[in-house]
Amino acid sequence: MTALNVAKFGGTSVADATAMGLSADVVVANPDTRLVVLSASAGVTNLLVAIANGQLDDAALAEHLGKLHQIQHNILTALGNPAEVVAIINSQLDEVATLAAQARQHSDAELADRLIAYGEMMSSRLFTELLNQRGHRAVWADVRTLLRTDSRFGKANVDLDTTRAQCQREIGGLMNDAIVVTQGFIGADSEGRTTTLGRGGSDYSAALLGEALDVATIEIWTDVPGIYTMDPRLVSRAKPIPEITFAEAAEMATFGAKVLHPSTLQPAVRQNIPVFVGSSRDPAAGGTWIRAETSSSPLFRAVALRRNQVLLTLHSPNMVHAYGFLAEVFGILARHRISVDLITTSEVSVALTLDHTGSQTNGDSLLSEAVLAELGALCKVKVETGLSLVALIGNRMSEVNGVGGQVFAAIDSHNIRMICYGASTHNLCFLVNEAEAVNIVNCLHHGLIG
The missing domain is CATH 3.40.1160.10 (Acetylglutamate kinase-like)
Structure with a gap:
């Protein structure tokens, strides 16, 4: 056994x-x-x-x-x-x-x-x-x-x-x-x-x-026969990935790749269990092995897209040289069981992205009136929808010189609403308008992956 x-x-x-x-x-x-x-x-x-x-x-x-x-x-x-x-x-x-x-x-x-x-x-x-x-x-x-x-x-x-x-x-x-x-x-x-x-x-x-x-x-x-460098229905040049690390696959699943549930790899990582992804319709076509280590670690491995994102911007002059503001914000979100994906801050503002996908039933909005009321008592609140999260997945992305230049050259004709970079060596994330999302993932794939 x-x-x-x-x-x-x-x-x-x-x-x-x-x-x-x-x-x-x-x-x-x-x-x-x-x-x-x-x-x-x-x-x-x-x-x-x-x-x-x-x-x-x-x-x-x-x-x-x-x-x-x-x-x-x-x-x-x-x-x-x-x-x-x-x-x-x-x-x-x-x-x-x-x-x-x-x-x-x-x-x-x-x-x-x-x-x-x-x-x-x-x-x-x-x-x-x-x-x-x-x-x-x-x-x-x-x-x-x-x-x-x-x-x-x-x-x-x-x-x-x-x-x-x-x-x-x-x-x-x-x-x-x-x-x-x-x-x-x-x-x-x-x-x-x-x-x-x-x-x-x-x-x-x-x-x-x-x-x-x-x-x-x-x-x-x-x-589908494994994990692709991007959803082939959106990017015709997408190609299958023979093997990928746990870290890369986790980033892909978290940021929109449909092949795996975002939590799938947690148990596998804990016990170092290799995971295979393949097509039951055509098992002979092979698939993707997900392991702790792989034989190659390209700078840019894949692109992922997650639609239906919410941007929550919180503005308060009281943030200046103050402490505890973010703790209060996250305390409110935690009480209402709301998970935050990306976060950026300035002197008087903090911007958070929330994922609005995956709910079981229609139910209440992700940001209920009770949540907005609590946040509103703390600061000025702005909610934006109609956004998509694009994630560029790879290796050593915050360690290699020139990554930013390559990435922004690939999408220089598009507007970026928010950027998150540096928290992980395996991803660079953008928040973009929904209408531009498919064009952006095609530009990234063509310019950086092939």
Whole structure:
């Protein structure tokens, strides 16, 4: 078991029976793969999030429930409609309909998590059946008995020690003679209530479970053959990266690369577990290995883009030669669970960027009236939207002469709203107008990467 591998499959990799079949091929091709972590089938989580919001009228709700039913039953039909699994899936669909009715009366984060979790619960049941039909002993496991979190519904924090103990107890021995299939994205608090880790959290789940089980490798299977130097849908010259360091990959994930969830690499770094990213549709195409060290460390490795950013500018003459102002600002943001990405300061102003992406439900605005009121009592507040964050990822970027000249020469015809440079040797970040973002990432890629 020293070479134990955990394989995670994203929504497109379990979108339908054909995609599940290709993913099953990947699983059985590696005898070290003893734990499989699944996302919901493509499109299912979006349907469930809309239902959980409780704002659909009768016709729209019926349409959403109908689409959920169709996705699951198309796969069941391809599997020959096995009676036991059909009964389980139908029961889960009935439970979704019941919770949907409750959400229309009163929707909250706890109810939303219970609803949204059904996507992974259903896809994992179907995939377990597929493996068993192919003659492989597969066992379904409820990840809520494995992954312990706090009660922050929608974006729960994980209790690592309890998770390790529960994983070792529940499935540690089971993997000796079976492939264990479980769910990503989901956990449970100490009272057994369903929680979720935030959108894209299935990658993170796989890494957490891998850490808890002391695996040798983690595989993330998606619909693209590895990590690219930029999203090829936005930059036609983007190219795959054969290997990349943990530090570089973490910067890319944090600043917008869609292939990995930003938290995925934390468990892998803690235990120095190599992570592979590849395409379940074409595993022969290879992919990207993420490791502590790589054979090459280029100055400019990749470009990342994250849209829907908020710029918060706080102005106060009281900042001059004063102390404690930033502590008060961050205290307010911390009380409201708002995370800050970039920060720059002047003598009387501080500018902060906040990420507005990844929320589970519509809910309140990222900057609620209560937050703005508290900040407003401290200083003058300005909020700007319609912005994107562009990150240039590389190595030794704050140590090499001439980096600034190369970068600004590549984008000299564009306006930059904010710059953050020097906090890390692996990135240089810009805040730009949304309308210019795609042009800017193309200019950076063409001028610095090729």
